[in-house]
Amino acid sequence: MTDRKIRIMVAKPGLDGHDRGARVLARAFRDAGFEVIYTGCHQSPEQIAAAAIQEDIDVVGLSCLSGAHRYLFPRIVELLKEQGADDITVIGGGIIPEQDFPLLYEAGIKAIFTPGAKLDAIVDWIRTNIVPRN
Amino acid sequence: MYFTKATLDQSAELTRKWEDEVRRSAGTAAEQKARWSTVSDLEIKPLYTPEDIAQTDFARDIGVPGEFPFLRGNQATGYRGRFWTFRMFAGMGSAKDTNTRWHMLLKGGQTGLSTAFDFPTLMGYDSDSPKARGECGRCGVAIDTLEDFLTLMEGIPMDQVTTSMTINPPATALWAMYCAAAEHKGVPLTGIGGTIQNDMLKEFIAQKTFMCPPEPSIRLISDTVEFGAKHVPKWNTISISGYHIREAGATAVQELAFTLRDGIEYVEDVIRRKGLAVDEFAPRLSFFFNAHIDFFEEICKMRAARRIWAKVMRNRFRAQDPRSWWLRFHTQTAGCSLTAQQPYNNVVRTAIEALAAVLGGTQSLHTNSLDEVLSLPSDHAVEIALRTQQIIAEETGVAGTIDPLAGSYFVESLTNEMESKASEYIEKIDAMGGMIAAIDKGFPQMEIADSAYRFQKAIDAGEKVMIGVNKYAAGGSYGIPVVELDEQVEAGQIERLRSAKRKRDSRAVRRDLDDLKAACKTGQNVMPFCIAAVKDMATVQEICDVYREVFGEYRDPGLY
Numbered sequence: 001m002t003d004r005k006i007r008i009m010v011a012k013p014g015l016d017g018h019d020r021g022a023r024v025l026a027r028a029f030r031d032a033g034f035e036v037i038y039t040g041c042h043q044s045p046e047q048i049a050a051a052a053i054q055e056d057i058d059v060v061g062l063s064c065l066s067g068a069h070r071y072l073f074p075r076i077v078e079l080l081k082e083q084g085a086d087d088i089t090v091i092g093g094g095i096i097p098e099q100d101f102p103l104l105y106e107a108g109i110k111a112i113f114t115p116g117a118k119l120d121a122i123v124d125w126i127r128t129n130i131v132p133r134n
Numbered sequence: 135m136y137f138t139k140a141t142l143d144q145s146a147e148l149t150r151k152w153e154d155e156v157r158r159s160a161g162t163a164a165e166q167k168a169r170w171s172t173v174s175d176l177e178i179k180p181l182y183t184p185e186d187i188a189q190t191d192f193a194r195d196i197g198v199p200g201e202f203p204f205l206r207g208n209q210a211t212g213y214r215g216r217f218w219t220f221r222m223f224a225g226m227g228s229a230k231d232t233n234t235r236w237h238m239l240l241k242g243g244q245t246g247l248s249t250a251f252d253f254p255t256l257m258g259y260d261s262d263s264p265k266a267r268g269e270c271g272r273c274g275v276a277i278d279t280l281e282d283f284l285t286l287m288e289g290i291p292m293d294q295v296t297t298s299m300t301i302n303p304p305a306t307a308l309w310a311m312y313c314a315a316a317e318h319k320g321v322p323l324t325g326i327g328g329t330i331q332n333d334m335l336k337e338f339i340a341q342k343t344f345m346c347p348p349e350p351s352i353r354l355i356s357d358t359v360e361f362g363a364k365h366v367p368k369w370n371t372i373s374i375s376g377y378h379i380r381e382a383g384a385t386a387v388q389e390l391a392f393t394l395r396d397g398i399e400y401v402e403d404v405i406r407r408k409g410l411a412v413d414e415f416a417p418r419l420s421f422f423f424n425a426h427i428d429f430f431e432e433i434c435k436m437r438a439a440r441r442i443w444a445k446v447m448r449n450r451f452r453a454q455d456p457r458s459w460w461l462r463f464h465t466q467t468a469g470c471s472l473t474a475q476q477p478y479n480n481v482v483r484t485a486i487e488a489l490a491a492v493l494g495g496t497q498s499l500h501t502n503s504l505d506e507v508l509s510l511p512s513d514h515a516v517e518i519a520l521r522t523q524q525i526i527a528e529e530t531g532v533a534g535t536i537d538p539l540a541g542s543y544f545v546e547s548l549t550n551e552m553e554s555k556a557s558e559y560i561e562k563i564d565a566m567g568g569m570i571a572a573i574d575k576g577f578p579q580m581e582i583a584d585s586a587y588r589f590q591k592a593i594d595a596g597e598k599v600m601i602g603v604n605k606y607a608a609g610g611s612y613g614i615p616v617v618e619l620d621e622q623v624e625a626g627q628i629e630r631l632r633s634a635k636r637k638r639d640s641r642a643v644r645r646d647l648d649d650l651k652a653a654c655k656t657g658q659n660v661m662p663f664c665i666a667a668v669k670d671m672a673t674v675q676e677i678c679d680v681y682r683e684v685f686g687e688y689r690d691p692g693l694y
Contacts, residue, residue: 014253015253015257015265016273017341017342017343018381019342019382020381020470020586023583023586023587024383024583024586024590024694027694038692038694039692040689040690041342041690042342044264044265066253066269066272066273067269067272067510067619068253068267068269071267075267095508095509097508099616115474116473116603118594119590119594120594
């Protein structure tokens with residue numbers, strides 16, 4: 001049971017190209033021993049949901065710095081749910097004003113990390129909250 | 135030689151004395167840390183002396199402003215003749231919203247305009263594209279047709295104010311709109327001035343706003359350079375940008391090297407593809423650098439940039455016109471140095487970064503607003519940022535003397551070091567076969583990823599400090615008002631787009647787009663066809679769809 005690694009997909013939804021955070025995190029997850037898939041920029045919610053299901057992902061980490069998280073993050077959770085994949089945890093980060101947190105939590109985003117979050121803290125959250133599926 | 139032998143001998147002797155004194159005091163006043171380095175991790179020494187620049191030749195390497203190698207500036211009169219252009223990057227919501235902000239800035243003493251477009255416009259999609267959902271007007275102004283563009287330029291004297299447009303893959307379409315808008319207002323193309331960013335290489339390297347693959351992307355850029363050289367002589371057709379390379383995590387040396395190597399790639403392409411002589415277009419190339427928080431490193435980077443480019447243009451490309459040797463640049467303070475925590479501290483950071491840009495000799499400057507790390511900036515925050523520049527220009531006295539740090543042992547030594555490290559990178563990329571080849575290999579992308587990761591680890595470990603984030607983080611959780619975008623912007627913009635499409639002559643648009651497609655295939659310059667198309671109300675996406683169809687789309691290789 002325990003030998004299966006956590007599979008994480010770091011995804012950049014929308015048209016935003018600010019990928020510094022996403023790429024740094026992808027590397028931190030790899031160094032933490034997770035299996036990492038990084039989608040690259042400019043993925044549609046549909047592409048992200050389909051890839052997460054196809055790749056048997058445990059947790060999807062969304063990164064958005066354009067302000068479009070209000071639409072994109074909930075849309076991805078919704079698409080996963082529609083396809084019976086609501087056991088995939090979705091977390092997010094980027095430039096997310098605090099007043100948007102309730103909207104995102106209510107939509108099913110499980111954790112939100114904003115600038116200043118330490119890499120270790122994000123890795124720890126995943127280790128604590130994600131059990132690799134079999 | 136910069137110094138006489140006697141001075142160097144004295145310097146060596148005094149330095150030895152000083153070193154003895156440092157050793158003696160190590161017990162009581164040891165250095166706080168073993169290694170001191172710049173924000174880019176270049177190691178710096180506690181003291182610089184004449185020996186550090188013993189090989190520097192005054193006339194050859196330093197000289198005076200307005201003379202080769204332009205280390206000290208392009209203009210003989212520096213800021214005494216004219217301050218840098220106060221150019222605040224602005225755009226949000228609809229064209230009307232942005233036009234209002236622009237008028238506020240001009241009234242506040244801004245001297246040039248700079249356009250921020252929203253992501254759909256930046257990526258060549260119309261506001262009604264499914265790909266645009268949730269993005270319309272968020273990070274900048276939404277522009278779909280010439281009608282929007284005319285609203286944007288309402289009341290702007292296009293023959294007096296220069297406008298910069300941060301636009302890359304759809305640069306031909308937006309520049310065509312600018313040209314068409316000028317004509318609409320009765321201003322000839324020879325009378326307009328401004329800049330299109332139009333630098334695709336740094337998109338593949340860092341900013342990731344890409345559409346077509348590198349080769350055809352460069353071809354479209356060379357089309358604009360040629361069109362500008364022949365018809366719009368006061369326009370800067372490329373703003374060769376290090377800003378985004380730095381924001382993506384590059385060091386100052388990487389920013390310097392990759393930017394200048396990108397510049398070399400463009401010059402080579404225009405000469406090869408268009409057969410223009412270097413002096414016919416090189417004076418209209420401009421640059422764009424980041425002003426990060428490490429004060430001296432930034433100043434030295436900008437000074438080194440001017441000297442390297444002057445040598446490249448004169449020696450490598452045999453340019454004869456001194457204006458081809460000039461590296462003219464815009465600067466923006468570093469967004470990535472700002473913190474969401476204790477946001478008022480950002481005013482201080484921006485002021486110091488802006489001062490570095492001025493001491494580095496920038497021609498144009500954007501100062502970030504304190505709240506940009508959270509959202510689009512508020513009117514009040516923008517005003518403080520603009521005033522920061524005006525205080526530097528008119529109160530501090532730094533504009534009175536040209537390149538006042540020249541001759542500093544430290545500044546000249548660090549300038550030399552950055553030039554030499556950047557030149558190593560440039561040679562390495564030359565050996566790879568140029569920048570497109572290097573991008574295909576993922577070389578600059580991975581160099582930047584390494585630097586970004588190293589920096590984040592250093593922050594997490596507390597080796598590098600960001601006040602309010604990993605030091606002195608306690609308290610100060612005072613909030614600032616965050617600008618919220620009107621959710622109606624998207625619906626309003628889509629309605630304007632539909633109405634513009636209803637009113638236009640669709641057959642004329644179809645014909646224009648077919649002509650553009652043919653030009654793409656035959657290698658004719660696309661600019662006249664773009665101008666014709668936008669005048670008939672072809673949309674940004676319709677033009678870009680032609681490019682996508684003919685040239686194909688580039689996919690992010692997702693390197694990390």
